[in-house]
Amino acid sequence: MGRALRSAAQAPTERSRDFKGSAIRLVKQLTPQRTLAATVIALGIGGIAIGVVGPRILGHATDLLFNGVIGRQLPAGLTKEQAVEAARARGDNTFADLLSGMNVVPGQGVDFAAVGRTLLLALVLYLVAALLVWLQARLLNVAVQRTMVGMRAAVENKIHRMPLSYFDSRQRGEVLSRVTNDVDNIQTSLSMTISQLMTSVITVVAVLVMMLTISPLLTLLTVITVPLSLWATRAIARRSQRMFVAQWANTGRLNAHIEETYSGFTIVKTFGHRAHAQEQFSQFNDDVYQSSFGAQFFSGLVSPATVFIGNISYVAVAVVGGVQVATGQITLGSIQAFIQYVRQFNQPLTQVAGMYNTLQSGIASAERVFDLLDTEEESPEPAPMPESPAGRPGRVEFRNVSFSYRPDTHVIEDLSLIAEPGSTVAIVGPTGAGKTTLVNLLMRFYEVDSGQILVDGVDIATVSRQSLRSRIGMVLQDTWLFGGTIYDNIAYGRPDATEDEVIEAAKAAYVDRFVHQFPDGYQTRVRDDGSNISAGERQLITIARAALSSPQLLVLDEATSSVDTRTELLIQQAMAELRRDRTSFIIAHRLSTIRDADVIVVLEAGRITELGNHAQLMAKRGAYWSMTQT
Incomplete structure (x- = not known):
């Protein structure tokens, strides 16, 4: 593995010329599908907004159960304030602090009917959220596929408008790789990343709002690690970005060699160059392996790094939240909901980090396709040629x-x-x-x-x-x-x-x-x-x-x-x-x-x-x- 990493680090230093610009241009390809895109965004917001309410409702169910359990242990006929004073009188201040933060009725057990209604409400909300997310994914897939149909048509039309000099100066296999492999890779990247990016952004915002309604202090502990995650992602992405560019450039070179060898297979066999062709293939294939391995390895470090940083905030929330529950500053159900929100908050960040390699790979392919689409075309077509005058045909x-x-x-x-x-x-x-x-x-x-x-x-x-x-x-x-x-x-x-x-x-x-x-x-x-x-x-x-x-x-x-x-x-x-x-x-x-x-x-x-x-x-x-x- 060390050899592979050294080779990858020594791969061509070609960088993405304009990663941000290419990404924006790629997203703009969805413009003709703006109506579908707006519907997808609306469904995403609705589905996620309903979904993030779920933990809060489940937290309320936990409070109903916990209040019932504690209330049954208290003497009936007392008020909550009297029960708190009695606990302090006997020196049990911890229990008194816990009791003061609860909505408990002494002598009253668990209200299972209320718990059932709460759980049923949570189930209905989750089902509605799942339906909206399913519709969002389906419509997004339609928008992406229509976009790729348009891009393939644009590439095909462009090919027919290109001057012969373009094809004379490039290997056919390399051009074919842009038209096929790179376009397919863009489709895969769009399908995987747009949905996750959009869902992740909306989820982070919605969850952040819900966390603030529970505890600003715990929210601060959660958010404080985000800059550290972004820094780690950026540091790793810088190294993997040029490797993805090299990966697709090497893939194009390998395809060019394969196309050239197969189209001239008889000549290769006749002149005894099979071994040389295989040696070249092995070299080009190894270049693809080295650059691909390095790109995937370094980009694969993003997810573990963000998970580790996210777990730091998770531990901090658990410790501080436990103290707040014990001191009556927050209910047990609220801290349960908050911990779920922490997971929901960190999960999108981890997903975005994990798919960053797919995004970089897609942008690298998009740059190659845009480079083809931006190539200077033949001069504009003037008027059709007039019919030849009688008596002078073909001079x-x-x-x-x-x-x-x-x-x-x-x-x-x-x-x-x-x-x-x-x-x-x-x-x-x-x-x-x-x-x-x-x-x-x-x-x-x-x-x-x-x-x-x-x-x-x-x-x-x-x-x-x-x-x-x-x-x-x-x-x-x-x-x-x-x-x-x-x-x-x-x-x-x-x-x-x-x-x-x-x-x-x-x-x-x-x-x-x-x-x-x-x-x-x-x-x-x-x-x-x-x-x-x-x-x-x-x-x-x-x-x-x-x-x-x-x-x-x-x-x-x-x-x-x-x-x-x-x-x-x-x-x-x-x-x-x-x-x-x-x-x-x-x-x-x-x-x-x-x-x-x-x-x-x-x-x-x-x-x-x-x-x-x-x-x-x-x-x-x-x-x-x-x-x-x-």
Whole structure:
């Protein structure tokens, strides 16, 4: 345990940036449920107010019993004052003091009817209080669940408004951890803490009022230990707070590693990195363990500390209260009720201290979710793109475009290029030359630093991304198929397409030639990783999807780099049909696939070094010619 604590103490020193601000913001998430919240508060006040009256009534029942027992021992016919004087006359001053503080009738025994009525009243009050608390808990649960539905929707909507750069700079597993684990942890924390916090605060106030009506002195003895409890809680919480932040940060890192390893499981096995992956997992898992253990250990010290301090006041009240009963300053039933109130007063403080770890954990997760929600979004969407003028469909112009992922490193620099309508533009060059970046800029996954990209004379920065991207079909090297049927994966390109249109697109992309080899044909289900379909077949399905969308512009990014030669010929034929009457951009390392391109652009370090068709560039015997010789 010592090693774990030392490791936890040496964990990342990242602190909650704004614990109080994040907590307030989290509570404000309940604002849409203000009516339910007000009802919950009202029920809580009513239930607790009725509940705290119970000990006082039970104390009265105790007084009735005790008065009856003592009264039966006194001679009948005497008044209480005469009985007190008789006790003092025989030197029994202690009994006389006790008797003077009681409402006793000499010679009269226990009034069991009055005791029964008092106990029945207490029972009814406790039942009503329990009903109100149950209603409060039920309505609070409804309010919390509705709030979490709204938060999940906000996170989902935010994800779709985030720029591609956000996901490029973060591991997918870490983002998924914020969307799933952290949101679930917020829900758990809200459900557990809001009810207890609200109940505890109302209980403390109500009990404090009842204690003051019994004995201000005993109330002072009870309250005097509260600052000590708060000090202990604060001192311990300071140490555990940063550990909870580290816990959820380490959890996100562990999830990122798991997602990355499982998604590339075949590669991990192929290159014999299973042991290394397991070693990394063990390290990340140990980091989660160390930070979690330290957070839970230190926060777990809060409850024992507050219980110990609360017991000090409990002992003091018992001693002083016993003296007051003996001297007739307070009745036995009142001190019994007061001791119950002391327990009720200390219990909420202990509960709040005990759940502080849950609260801190929830706030740490809330900060991570709020950090995602506060991330800068893509620029606001302007008006939809106008229809292309007749006679100029799909003219694309890059005009003095410059772009960099980081301010000091240019990826594209002062690039100008024109793609005439219906032409095929092939972009070649070494890795890192900016080929894919050029396409990302055309799709507006990133915004240019300077210059313009125009489609049919319209600056794409002045139109909505949706209207722009709806005109572009894209076939990537890394095929993406979801867990559904082959038919559904093709229809994804245009969900409103008819069955005949989907089949026609499949035939144009040569999907129809192999799909009937499967028992279920087009209804064959594709696994999440697409492992039941070959790489070439997956690529043909994505081409069929692009064909179905009937794009004005077509982007082919290394579309034939991962298939065999025979399938490549099929893909080339499908591409030739797909490119007909469309402006197309082809990014390829296999130069054999771009010989028939209208324009071949050679990029190096973000600049165009050569431009022309295959024959022209071969005649120059420059960079393109050198590529064909390798």
